[in-house]
Every structure is written in structure tokens, then in C-alpha cells.
Amino acid sequence: MSQTTNPPSTRAASTRRSEPLDAAEVADAALTAALVVALLAAGRVLASGSLFQVVASFVVAVLAARRRTRAVVIATCAAAAIALILGGLGPVSQAALAGVFGWCGGYGLKRGWGRLRSIAFSLLIAWPAMAGSVLFFYPAIAINKKLRTLVFDNVENQANGFGNIVSSIGSAFGGLGLGFIDDAAQTVDGWLESTADFLIDNWLLLIPATEFFYTILYALAIRAVGGAILRRLDQALVEPVGLSLQPAEIANPLPVRIAGAALKRNGVTVTMPLTLDIQPGEHVVVEGPNGAGKSTLLDALAGMDNHSAVERTGLVGLGSFGGTARVGQRPEAQVVGTTVEEDLRWGLDTGVDVVATLADVGLDLPEDRPTSELSGGELQRLALASALRREPKLLLADEVTSMLDPAEQLRITRRLNALTTSAVVRTTHRNDAAPTDRRIVLRSANATAEAQPDALSELRTIHSSVTDSRLLRLRNVGFTHNPTQPWALDVLKGLDLSIHRYEMIMIEGRNGSGKTTLARILAGLAEQTEGGVDEAAGLRRALAHQHVRLQLLRPTVSAELHSLAGVRSDGSDEDSESNRQRTRFQNLQTSTELFELDHLLNRRIDELSGGEQRRVLLAGLVARGVSLLVLDEPLAGLDAAGRSDLANTLDRVRLAGTSIVVVSHDIEWAPPHVDQRLRLSDGKLMVATS
Amino acid sequence: MHRLAPETKVVAGIVISVGLVFNPQWSHVIVAAVLVVAVFLAAKLPASVLPRVPLIIRFALIGGAIGAAASGEEPFVAGIGVGGLLDYARLIVVGIVMILWAGILSWTTGLTAVGFAIRRLIGPLRRVGVPVDEIGSVVALAVRSLPLVVDEIEVVNESVSNRPSPADLSDKPLREAFSYIGDTAAAVVIGSHRRARDLATAMVSRGSTTAPRPKRSGFRKIDIAVIIAAFALAVTAFWLPGWPVTIPES
Numbered sequence: 055m056s057q058t059t060n061p062p063s064t065r066a067a068s069t070r071r072s073e074p075l076d077a078a079e080v081a082d083a084a085l086t087a088a089l090v091v092a093l094l095a096a097g098r099v100l101a102s103g104s105l106f107q108v109v110a111s112f113v114v115a116v117l118a119a120r121r122r123t124r125a126v127v128i129a130t131c132a133a134a135a136i137a138l139i140l141g142g143l144g145p146v147s148q149a150a151l152a153g154v155f156g157w158c159g160g161y162g163l164k165r166g167w168g169r170l171r172s173i174a175f176s177l178l179i180a181w182p183a184m185a186g187s188v189l190f191f192y193p194a195i196a197i198n199k200k201l202r203t204l205v206f207d208n209v210e211n212q213a214n215g216f217g218n219i220v221s222s223i224g225s226a227f228g229g230l231g232l233g234f235i236d237d238a239a240q241t242v243d244g245w246l247e248s249t250a251d252f253l254i255d256n257w258l259l260l261i262p263a264t265e266f267f268y269t270i271l272y273a274l275a276i277r278a279v280g281g282a283i284l285r286r287l288d289q290a291l292v293e294p295v296g297l298s299l300q301p302a303e304i305a306n307p308l309p310v311r312i313a314g315a316a317l318k319r320n321g322v323t324v325t326m327p328l329t330l331d332i333q334p335g336e337h338v339v340v341e342g343p344n345g346a347g348k349s350t351l352l353d354a355l356a357g358m359d360n361h362s363a364v365e366r367t368g369l370v371g372l373g374s375f376g377g378t379a380r381v382g383q384r385p386e387a388q389v390v391g392t393t394v395e396e397d398l399r400w401g402l403d404t405g406v407d408v409v410a411t412l413a414d415v416g417l418d419l420p421e422d423r424p425t426s427e428l429s430g431g432e433l434q435r436l437a438l439a440s441a442l443r444r445e446p447k448l449l450l451a452d453e454v455t456s457m458l459d460p461a462e463q464l465r466i467t468r469r470l471n472a473l474t475t476s477a478v479v480r481t482t483h484r485n486d487a488a489p490t491d492r493r494i495v496l497r498s499a500n501a502t503a504e505a506q507p508d509a510l511s512e513l514r515t516i517h518s519s520v521t522d523s524r525l526l527r528l529r530n531v532g533f534t535h536n537p538t539q540p541w542a543l544d545v546l547k548g549l550d551l552s553i554h555r556y557e558m559i560m561i562e563g564r565n566g567s568g569k570t571t572l573a574r575i576l577a578g579l580a581e582q583t584e585g586g587v588d589e590a591a592g593l594r595r596a597l598a599h600q601h602v603r604l605q606l607l608r609p610t611v612s613a614e615l616h617s618l619a620g621v622r623s624d625g626s627d628e629d630s631e632s633n634r635q636r637t638r639f640q641n642l643q644t645s646t647e648l649f650e651l652d653h654l655l656n657r658r659i660d661e662l663s664g665g666e667q668r669r670v671l672l673a674g675l676v677a678r679g680v681s682l683l684v685l686d687e688p689l690a691g692l693d694a695a696g697r698s699d700l701a702n703t704l705d706r707v708r709l710a711g712t713s714i715v716v717v718s719h720d721i722e723w724a725p726p727h728v729d730q731r732l733r734l735s736d737g738k739l740m741v742a743t744s
Numbered sequence: 745m746h747r748l749a750p751e752t753k754v755v756a757g758i759v760i761s762v763g764l765v766f767n768p769q770w771s772h773v774i775v776a777a778v779l780v781v782a783v784f785l786a787a788k789l790p791a792s793v794l795p796r797v798p799l800i801i802r803f804a805l806i807g808g809a810i811g812a813a814a815s816g817e818e819p820f821v822a823g824i825g826v827g828g829l830l831d832y833a834r835l836i837v838v839g840i841v842m843i844l845w846a847g848i849l850s851w852t853t854g855l856t857a858v859g860f861a862i863r864r865l866i867g868p869l870r871r872v873g874v875p876v877d878e879i880g881s882v883v884a885l886a887v888r889s890l891p892l893v894v895d896e897i898e899v900v901n902e903s904v905s906n907r908p909s910p911a912d913l914s915d916k917p918l919r920e921a922f923s924y925i926g927d928t929a930a931a932v933v934i935g936s937h938r939r940a941r942d943l944a945t946a947m948v949s950r951g952s953t954t955a956p957r958p959k960r961s962g963f964r965k966i967d968i969a970v971i972i973a974a975f976a977l978a979v980t981a982f983w984l985p986g987w988p989v990t991i992p993e994s
Contacts, residue, residue: 075878080953081944084885085936088893091886096897109929116933128875132882135862136890139754139853142846143761204768208812208835211828215814279926286930291937297944301951358948373951380949387942390950392856392888401952424856426891440950579902596906604896604935605903607927620908660934678908 075128078297079121083129086117090133090152094145107148111272114156115280116287119163126157154183155269159276163284169277176273177266184269185262206254213250217243286609290660300357305371307378307448308334308477310355310364317350317360330494334447337471338479339487342496343695348481349383351496352450355479356380373401379441380450385433385457394428395421398440406443415439416465429564430457430690430719438466449473451480457719459564483693520681522590525713526553526576532584532737533571545571547737549585553682558704558714560724562742563734570686572734573597573717577684596680600687602668603659611662611670612655615642618674638677645677648706665699672703676710683707684715689723701725750853750861752967756974757845763978768838775977777837780844793851808832859887860958867957877954884955885943889936896935904928 075083090110097106118126130153137145158180162172224239253260312330332338332355340348354360356378357370371377382388391397398406408421415435419428428436434457441449451470455463463486470478471488487493533546545568553559553576563569574580575587577597599605608614616623619642627639646652649669659667668688675683688700704725707714716725724731731742764776797805809832817827853861863880870876904924947953 074875075882075953077944077947077953078941080878080881081885081940081947082937084882084943085889085893085940087882087886088889089897089932089936092890092893092897095894105925109925109932112929113933113936116937128879128882131879132886135866135879135883136858136886138758139750139858139862140846140850142757142842143765144842201765201768204831204835204838207831211815211817211831212808212811214817215811215828218814218816219810279922279929282923282926283930283933287934287937290934291941297948299948299951299953356949358945371951373949377951382945382949384942386892387939388946388949390885390888390943390946391955392859392884396884396956396958399956400947401950402956422856424854425888597902599899601896601899601935604899604931607900607903607907607924607931609927617907 072124075122075125076298079125082117082121083125083132086113086129087133087136089113090129090149091136091140094137094148094152095140097148107152108272108275110148110152111155111159112276112280112283114152115160115163115276116283118157118160119280119284120287123157123161126153126160129153130157151184154180155272155276156280159273159280162273162277163281169274172277173270173273176269180272181262181266181269184265206257209254210250213246217246220246286660289658297358300370300372301374302369302371302377303374304369305374305377305447306368307357307366307370308332308368310366310448312351312354312364317347317354317363328494328496332448332477332479334477335474336477337473337488337491338477338494339491340479340481340494340496341483341485341487342481343483343693346496348496349452352380352382352452352479352481355448356450373444375402375404375444377444377446378448378450379444379446381434381437381441381452381454383453383456385430385437388437389425389428389433391425393421393425394419394423394436397425397436398443400440402440402443411439411443412436414442415469416462431459431462434458435462435466442469446476449476449478449480451478453481453483455482455484520555520590520592523555524552525555525590525593525682526595527551527588528575528582528585529588530585531575531582531587533568533575533580534583535571545737546575546582547584549737549739551732551739553713553715555681555713556708556711557729558708558716558725558727559730559732560716560718560728560742561732561734561739562718562720564719567734568737569717569719569734573684573686573715576682576715590681593682594678594680595682595684596675596678598668598671598675598683598685598688600690602664602671605671606659606667609658610655611651611657611659614659614670615646615651615655615674615677618671619645619677621677641679642677645673645710648676648710649673649703665696665703668700669703669706672707676707676712680712682713682715684717686717687719688716689718689720697723697725748970749963749967750849750857751865752963752970753849753853754861754865755971757849759971759974759978761842761845764838764841767978768834770834772977773834773837773841776841779977780841780848783848784844787848787852789848789851793847795847805836808836855887855890859884863955863958877957880957881953881955889939889943892939893936897932900928900931900935903931 090113093106093110093113097104097110114126114130117129130150133153134146134149137149155176158176159172162175167175220239221243224236224243227239228236310332312328330338330351340351342348350359354364356372357364358372358380369377372380389397391400394412395406395408398408398411412419415438417432417435417439419432419436425433425436434454438451438454441451449470455466458466463484467486467488470480471491528549528551531546531549531551532544535543535545549572561569561572571580574597575582576595578589578595579597606614608617613623615621619638621627621635621638621642627635630636630639646655649672651670651673654662654666654670659670662670672683685704689697692700704714704716705727708727716728732739733742760776760779764772809829812828812832813826815828816825817831850858862883863876866874866876866879
């Protein structure tokens with residue numbers, strides 16, 4: 055009876071509470087657990103460990119504010135289990151506490167509670183947990199008299215011991231006629247002993263009392279910082295709309311018709327004057343520049359978004375055997391298993407012949423190989439193998455050969471062309487369509503004309519403190535990973551290299567050739583294990599990572615540039631007393647002008663394209679006076695337009711008088727104006743022949 | 745040691761650690777310490793895997809030893825009370841043994857194997873209604889993402905530490921520093937949520953959010969023997985004479 059009177063919304067909520075986690079929740083919970091473990095591990099090594107634990111609770115709070123409590127509980131359990139194995143019992147209690155505090159704080163953020171209410175809630179839930187904490191040690195001490203005696207004996211011994219030392223020093227002075235020192239020493243001795251007694255007598259009250267204040271501090275910190283993180287996250291990420299499982303016993307994804315007048319991508323509409331019919335067995339190649347909507351089209355066909363634009367009679371059966379299989383861009387984002395074997399079995403009920411499935415795409419890997427050790431090309435082929443294993447009626451492949459070398463590429467393209475029972479829709483930016491394929495060319499709807507490098511001729515001056523012409527010299531440099539561990543690995547040996555002012559050097563190497571290590575040594579972030587590195591006096595070096603977004607910390611372009619360059623954002627540095635501040639201010643102005651960022655200054659970082667984000671980072675580093683800039687894999691995932699944009703940005707860096715080292719796996723393309731092309735292979739550098 | 749199933753090491757390590765916490769008397773402490781050193785040697789781990797103790801902690805340890813030695817508690821050896829020092833040594837050894845157990849486990853087991861071990865260990869909880877598959881999937885994906893997340897934290901950390909100090913750039917240094925912590929945490933959180941979205945998309949593309957159940961482990965007789973021995977050690981230690989208490993007082 056009471057059930058029928060319930061309003062439908064609460065009923066839905068209560069059934070949802072016990073429902074298993076959906077894909078987005080599982081993924082968020084997993085990444086939260088990984089972050090918590092990583093933060094606690096970092097906190098164990100560094101002195102500021104407790105700060106990391108506080109940050110871990112922020113991370114959980116973000117999860118709690120966005121997802122169900124079920125996700126938080128499961129994430130906390132997972133984090134605690136991993137922490138137990140990697141660090142023992144101590145980290146378990148830390149993970150559990152981060153979970154409890156984070157959940158309380160996040161719940162308040164979700165409900166939009168005020169300060170008082172958030173504190174009250176935390177005191178109600180988290181305080182008892184914390185006081186009954188250090189979830190393991192407190193009960194261990196409370197129930198367990200032996201450990202308690204040992205700990206208390208030690209506290210008492212310490213007090214007595216130091217008391218004895220102080221009082222014997224005191225009596226020595228007393229013997230010299232300095233009675234007042236003796237008196238003071240006796241007081242200290244007495245004070246130490248009585249404090250120890252007080253602690254031991256009142257431990258049952260003192261621990262909860264301290265935790266009471268901790269709880270309030272945590273609640274306030276999570277409300278302030280966690281709330282700020284949530285707002286940034288909402289601006290940075292658009293929730294995907296149709297991200298739910300669509301498995302089907304009998305899938306019939308074809309025929310399908312898509313009338314893509316206006317498809318939406320991340321909330322932005324992409325106009326596509328196109329109607330596309332796909333029949334069983336048909337092969338379609340979609341071409342076009344980045345941003346033209348190729349991936350959006352494929353995701354719509356996969357039933358993941360834009361449902362209203364897709365007409366089909368059967369079920370799409372995404373991921374089902376004999377249904378639709380999809381392999382997206384960016385290889386590391388396609389693989390879900392921890393090992394090769396687990397990844398191939400994921401989502402397949404039937405047994406998988408690992409060797410044969412891998413051989414189908416030209417791979418030969420042991421089945422227990424961790425996927426985190428695979429190169430980009432291997433990941434791409436692994437994801438494709440798992441798609442092919444499903445014998446799909448419709449295969450959607452988005453740039454799946456971008457990380458392969460030419461021979462492998464040809465092999466995979468042939469394999470896809472030979473599929474007769476599957477319809478294949480694939481995107482490419484290489485001209486590799488077979489004669490029988492249907493070709494569709496999408497044009498970029500909002501192409502913007504970039505200023506050409508030729509238009510920039512005049513050399514700007516950024517004040518740099520380096521006077522030598524040779525910036526850096528590597529002498530016989532070698533590097534060994536984990537030199538003290540049983541699994542030590544030689545990565546680099548006997549490298550000699552000099553980098554001069556105004557030079558641009560490109561270093562190519564295949565995945566796993568040690569080029570990232572070399573990049574870090576060149577940027578001064580890692581130290582060689584052999585040989586020497588000579589640095590010009592006053593040299594500033596910096597590394598721009600592949601994922602530029604991680605290096606940009608402040609919310610807006612202007613704030614980010616000021617922070618990178620070390621300039622106050624209120625403009626007071628222009629007339630500053632200090633020469634240094636005035637120079638910094640001028641450098642920032644020159645750099646902003648040189649990189650043409652004036653019109654972007656008030657934009658939020660997350661609204662910018664990848665190319666614009668890179669321009670902001672490099673402009674800021676140049677303004678800071680970096681004279682040697684190392685770029686790690688800047689070419690990954692760039693099409694022709696992206697490359698010319700990168701070349702343009704690099705030219706601006708050179709105009710500012712900064713030397714550049716580009717490290718890349720791509721051996722087919724180098725930016726214009728490169729002075730030297732080197733190849734890294736087997737840990738050694740040689741001049742590239744191409 | 746390398747051949748033991750990871751779950752054996754986990755269970756044995758936990759049993760011995762918990763036993764030690766509940767029964768930290770010399771008899772048990774010595775047996776556990778000898779055992780952990782023997783296992784360390786048997787695993788042929790080089791001494792270089794041992795973590796370096798930070799200087800500040802070394803000083804703290806030495807300071808503690810001085811304080812404990814000066815307390816002059818019973819028993820007396822050559823007229824000097826060493827009881828305080830002995831109590832102190834016992835507490836420190838308990839701590840070291842527990843850290844070593846966890847260390848040996850992670851030095852002899854790959855991260856991937858750790859994930860599988862957790863999922864096999866929680867398997868039986870399925871019967872009492874614990875959502876084992878969900879926890880298992882989250883553990884598997886967390887283990888898969890951990891190296892990537894660690895890299896991301898490093899990148900953000902480098903980016904922060906290479907910048908001019910935010911405190912120089914504002915008249916309200918404390919406020920600036922706080923907003924900096926928030927910005928840094930936000931960069932890490934946003935990065936990991938991007939990865940989460942990729943992961944969710946990849947799982948939907950595979951048609952399942954549940955990790956396949958791990959294969960049976962190579963559980964052998966020796967594993968069972970080790971687990972039984974660990975339990976036996978923890979339990980019998982309770983009945984062993986409480987050696988430091990019964991020491992004859994001179």
C-alpha cells in the first residue's frame with residue numbers, strides 16, 4: 055500500500071540506489087580509486103604527505119558530488135584493497151578516511167548545503183568514523199591491552215628519559231652554584247612526566263577531541279576547494295549523452311540511414327549536409343580534416359549519440375557478437391583490460407583463442423603482458439583484434455592505423471578491405487581508400503585562416519640571461535631505469551649532443567626507444583645515470599608534454615600567462631620598483647603579441663582548441679625566459695592543418711630566440727626550418743638519413 | 745617466493761601483521777622479524793630495493809632511542825636500566841616488520857598480478873551479497889589506469905614546481921597559495937575524469953562494464969602450507985610465554 059502512494063520519482067531513486075553501476079560510474083569510480091592510491095603513495099615518499107591525503111579526500115568528494123553513494127563506496131573499497139597490498143595496513147586507513155571525509159563533503163556539495171550544515175553532517179558521519187579510526191589502529195589499541203601497554207610504556211619512557219636528561223643537566227648546573235637552572239630543569243622534568251601521565255590517563259577522550267577539530271577542518275576545506283574543482287570540471291567536461299550499454303542478443307545494425315543535417319558534438323552542433331545509407335557488406339571511407347565531424351558521424355552510427363539523426367530498424371548491438379564493433383581514435387583510450395588476455399575477453403562470453411586473434415592483426419604478444427607496457431601501435435591493433443573477434447555486421451574504425459608504420463598500415467588496411475561479411479566505415483587522413491570503397495569527404499565547417507609563418511619576419515627580443523652560444527652539451531650520457539632494482543633497464547648509452555642558440559633539432563625514435571627519457575634529460579627533469587651534461591650559465595629549460603592541458607593550471611588564458619611568466623595579474627609590475635619584475639612584465643607583453651594571444655586573453659583554457667592551448671603554454675614559457683624548449687610528441691594525432699599550425703607556433707618560439715628540440719615517433723614529417731634531424735635507436739643517436 | 749600465488753602472500757602478510765599488532769611481545773616479534781628477513785633473502789631481493797629512510801626520520805629515531813635509554817627502566821644490565829630501550833626497540837621492530845611485509849609483496853608481485861589477486865580474494869564474498877563483480881571491475885580498471893594517473897600527477901607536479909612562486913605574485917599570499925592548491929588538484933581531477941570518460945566509452949564499445957572473471961590462479965600445495973603456517977604462527981604466539989614480562993629481575 056505504502057509503495058503505491060510513493061511518488062514515482064522517489065521510487066525511481068530508491069530502485070536506482072541498488073542498481074549496479076553504469077559505465078560512466080564504473081569508470082569514474084576506477085579513476086578515483088587510482089588517484090587516491092597514487093596520491094597516498096606520493097604522500098608516503100614526500101614530506102608533505104598529509105597534504106596529499108587531504109587532496110585525496112577532495113578527489114573522493116568530486117566523485118560523491120557527481121555520482122551515487124554506491125560508486126563512492128565501491129571506489130573506496132577498491133582503493134583500500136589496492137593500498138593494502140601496495141603499502142600495508144597504514145595506507146588502508148588513510149584510503150578509508152579519504153573515502154569517509156570525501157563522501158560527507160561531496161554529499162553536501164551535491165545538495166548545495168551551507169557551511170554549518172556541511173560541518174554538522176561531517177560531525178555526524180565522519181567524526182565517529184575518524185575517532186573510531188585510524189580505522190584499524192584505534193580499535194587495535196582499545197581492545198588490545200598488549201599493544202596499548204607497549205605504546206603507553208614507550209610514551210612514559212620517553213617522558214621519563216628526557217626528564218632524567220634535563221634534570222641531570224640541571225643538577226650539574228646546580229652543583230656549579232646556578233640553582234635557578236636546576237629549579238627550572240626540575241620543573242621541566244615534572245611537567246614532562248605529568249603531561250605523559252595526562253595523555254595516558256585521558257587517551258580515551260583526547261583522541262576523539264582532536265579528531266573533532268580535524269573533522270571540521272576537512273569539512274570546510276572540501277566545501278571550499280572541492281566546490282571550486284567541481285565548477286572547473288563542469289566547464290571542462292561535457293557529459294556524453296548516450297553513454298549506456300546497448301548489447302543485443304540478435305543485433306541488426308544494418309541497413310542504416312543517417313540524415314546528418316546537424317549532428318551534435320560535446321554540445322556543439324556540427325552541420326553536415328549529408329545523407330548516408332549503409333547496406334550490409336558495404337565499405338565506406340570517410341575523409342576530411344580534424345574537426346570536420348568524422349568521429350561524430352561514427353559515434354552516431356554506433357548509437358552513442360545523436361539518436362534522432364539515425365534511422366535503423368534493428369538493434370545496434372554495440373559490442374555484441376555479430377553486432378556493431380567500434381574502435382575509436384587515441385589507442386590508449388580503446389583498451390580496457392589490464393592484460394592482453396583480459397582485454398580480448400572483455401565483453402565476450404565465449405572463449406578466446408588469444409594467439410590466433412592476435413595473429414589476425416599481425417601481433418605476437420604473451421597473453422599476460424600488461425597493456426600498460428604496450429606501444430601505441432600495439433594498442434591500436436589489440437583494440438582492432440577485439441573488434442574483429444566479434445565478427446561484427448558493422449565495423450566502425452576511426453583512424454585505427456595512425457600509430458602504425460607504413461608496412462603494418464598496409465597490412466591492416468588490406469585486412470579490413472578483405473572483410474566481406476562486415477560493412478566497414480572507417481575514417482582516415484591518409485589517401486588509402488581501395489578502388490571499390492565508397493568515399494565521403496567532409497569539409498571543415500569552421501576553418502579559420504591562420505597567420506602564415508612568412509608573415510612573421512621581425513625578430514622580437516625576450517630578455518634572456520644566457521650569453522653563451524652553446525646552451526647545452528651532453529657528454530657520453532647514459533640512462534638506466536631503476537638502476538638499483540632487479541629489473542634495471544638500460545635505455546640510453548653514450549649520447550653526445552650539443553644544442554646552440556636559435557637551433558631547432560628534431561629527434562625521431564620508435565616507441566620504447568628511450569626518447570621520452572632523453573627529452574626529460576634535455577629539459578633538466580631527469581638526471582643521467584652516466585656521463586655529464588654541461589649547461590650554459592643562467593639557462594632555463596622546459597618540457598612541453600604531449601598532453602598540454604595537464605600543464606595549464608589556471609582557469610583563464612590571462613591568469614595562466616601571468617602565472618607562467620611570474621607576473622602579477624593586477625598590472626602593478628609595469629611600474630614596479632624592481633627591475634626584474636619590470637623585465638618580466640615586458641617579456642609577457644612581447645610574448646603575448648608575438649603569439650597573437652591578445653584576442654584570447656579573457657577566454658577560459660578549456661574553451662580553447664588543443665593548438666591554442668599549446669600556443670598559450672609556449673608563450674608563457676617563452677615569456678618566463680626559457681631559452682631551450684623541449685617538446686615531447688607534439689605531432690600525435692595532428693592532421694595536415696594541425697601540423698602547419700604547430701609549425702607556425704614553433705616559428706614564433708624561434709623568433710623569440712628560444713632553441714627547440716622536438717621529440718617524435720613520426721618519421722614522415724618534420725617542421726620546416728629544422729636544423730638537424732637525428733634518429734634515436736637502440737639507445738644511440740645518429741643522423742637521420744631521410 | 746616469486747612462485748607463490750600473490751593471494752598467498754597477501755593473506756600470509758595480513759595474518760602475520762595483524763597477529764603482531766595484537767600480540768607485540770618479544771617471542772612473536774623475534775619470530776616474525778626472523779621470518780621476514782628469511783623471506784627477503786629467499787626471494788633473492790637485492791638490498792637496494794629497500795627504501796631510503798629520510799634524514800628527518802633517522803634523527804627522530806635516534807632522538808627517541810636516547811630518550812628511551814635515559815629512562816633507566818628495569819631490567820638492569822651492568823647497573824644500567826635497559827628496559828626503556830628494549831620497549832622502544834620492540835615498538836620500532838613491529839613497525840619495520842609490518843612495512844617489510846608490505847614491501848616484499850609489492851617487490852615480488854607485478855601491479856597486474858596484484859589486481860587479479862584482489863579480485864580472486866574477494867570472490868567468495870559474492871555469497872553474502874557483496875557486489876563482487878562491480879568492485880572487481882573497478883579494481884581492474886584502477887590498476888589499469890594507475891600508471892597513467894601517476895604520470896599525470898608527475899606532469900602536473902613538475903609544472904607547479906617549475907613556476908615562479910604564487911606567493912610572490914599577490915598581496916594576499918595565503919589566499920593565492922590556497923587557490924593554487926585548488927588549481928593543481930583541479931588539473932589532476934580534470935585529467936583523470938577525461939580518462940574516465942574515455943574508459944566508459946571504450947567499455948560501452950565492448951558491450952560490457954564487467955571485467956571478465958580472472959582465471960584460476962596457480963594455487964599449489966606450498967601456498968596452502970604457507971597460509972596454514974602463518975595462521976599457526978599468529979595463533980600460537982598468543983600461548984607462548986610473554987617473555988619480556990617473565991624476565992627475571994636482577
